Amino acid sequence: MVAELKYRRILLKLSGEALGAQGNSIDAETVRRIASEVKRVHNLGVEIAMVVGGGNMWRGAYAAATGIDRATADYVGMLATVMNSLVLQDAMEKLGMVTRVQTAIEMPPVAEPFIRRRAERHLEKGRVVILAAGSGNPFFTTDTAAALRAVELNAQVLLKATKVDGIYDDDPVHNPYAHKFEELSYMRALNMGLKVMDSTALSLCKDNKMPIIVFNMQQEGALEAIMRGAKCGTLVSE
Ligand code: UDP
Numbered sequence: 686m687v688a689e690l691k692y693r694r695i696l697l698k699l700s701g702e703a704l705g706a707q708g709n710s711i712d713a714e715t716v717r718r719i720a721s722e723v724k725r726v727h728n729l730g731v732e733i734a735m736v737v738g739g740g741n742m743w744r745g746a747y748a749a750a751t752g753i754d755r756a757t758a759d760y761v762g763m764l765a766t767v768m769n770s771l772v773l774q775d776a777m778e779k780l781g782m783v784t785r786v787q788t789a790i791e792m793p794p795v796a797e798p799f800i801r802r803r804a805e806r807h808l809e810k811g812r813v814v815i816l817a818a819g820s821g822n823p824f825f826t827t828d829t830a831a832a833l834r835a836v837e838l839n840a841q842v843l844l845k846a847t848k849v850d851g852i853y854d855d856d857p858v859h860n861p862y863a864h865k866f867e868e869l870s871y872m873r874a875l876n877m878g879l880k881v882m883d884s885t886a887l888s889l890c891k892d893n894k895m896p897i898i899v900f901n902m903q904q905e906g907a908l909e910a911i912m913r914g915a916k917c918g919t920l921v922s923e
Contacts, residue, residue: 691914694732694808696835697723697844698828701741701769703902710741711772720776722902723813725909727782732808734838735815736831737773739765745823759823763790766827770817771795777813784813789821789830801837808838828886836893843895844911845882846902851919852881868920882921890921897921 703719706712727733745759753761767788774784785807786796797803799816807814820830828845835843852874855863869877871891875884881899890897900907900918911917 689914690729690731690912692731692841692912694838694840695726695734695842695844695912696831696838696840697733697735697846697908698831699735699737699773699846699902700827701738701765703741703846703848704737704769704772705741711769713776716772716776717780719902720773720780720782722905722908723777724780724782725906726912727811727813729909729912730811731912732811733813734804734808734834734840735773735813736819736827736834737766737769737815737817738827739763739769739819741765742768756823759825760790763818763821763823766819767792767795767817770815774815777815782813783811784815786815786817789816789818804838826883826886828882829889832886832889832895835895836889840895843890843897844908845897845899846908847881847899848901848903850901850904850907850917852879852899852921866919867916868922870923871921874921887921891923894923 704711704716706715739762742765743762745762748758749755770786774786777784787799787804788796789799791798804814816834819827849857851865853863853865857863875887898918898920907917
């Protein structure tokens with residue numbers, strides 16, 4: 686029987702840094718923990734597409750600042766997301782989930798190319814689809830790729846997993862009086878110039894009325910609670 690769920694199809698965005706711990710860009714235990722959190726919602730019957738970043742290994746803008754051509758640096762960043770996606774796929778399959786990695790840059794021996802209708806079919810069949818290589822274009826971020834795929838795949842919500850439990854008006858790590866927003870409009874989020882999500886990604890969500898929930902995936906059960914309708918993190922919507 687399918688559980689009472691608020692969302693039936695989601696796009697989950699993980700930063701590359703979410704996979705690392707203790708100085709390691711990829712920490713096996715951390716990846717396993719993320720995979721098990723995903724499994725909890727998969728078991729509820731939620732259709733899950735995921736986009737993983739690459740910032741734990743490489744960021745195009747930082748590399749470009751050292752003199753590497755920006756577009757080249759960005760392609761390296763997209764390749765980093767493929768590495769993360771394959772590691773995540775492995776952890777998820779070891780927990781018994783059926784998954785597919787689809788890449789925005791074709792590399793057939795490694796994974797399927799991104800084909801929207803095929804991705805939708807996988808989702809309908811209960812396979813978790815991990816979308817790698819960002820948007821396939823330099824000068825974009827994986828947040829923007831996540832917004833794009835969420836809209837394309839008709840997800841009901843874009844879930845952005847971070848290390849803090851929502852959007853604050855200041856850095857809660859350094860300012861104990863920082864105020865957390867339960868909800869924010871797209872416009873306000875854009876005007877605040879938030880670090881949590883870039884303006885291209887926010888604009889794409891705004892134009893397509895794609896709700897965003899920023900939440901802390903390190904909190905055990907948070908993802909499942911959101912699926913069941915709990916108010917976790919910060920909701921960005923109209
Ligand atoms: N990137 C890109 N186009 C995309 C997505 C990513 O060029 O559509 C590159 C860009 O250089 C970026 C890097 O890949 O810095 C890693 O992605 P991102 O910084 O978004 O990862 P995250 O911060 O989520 O770990």
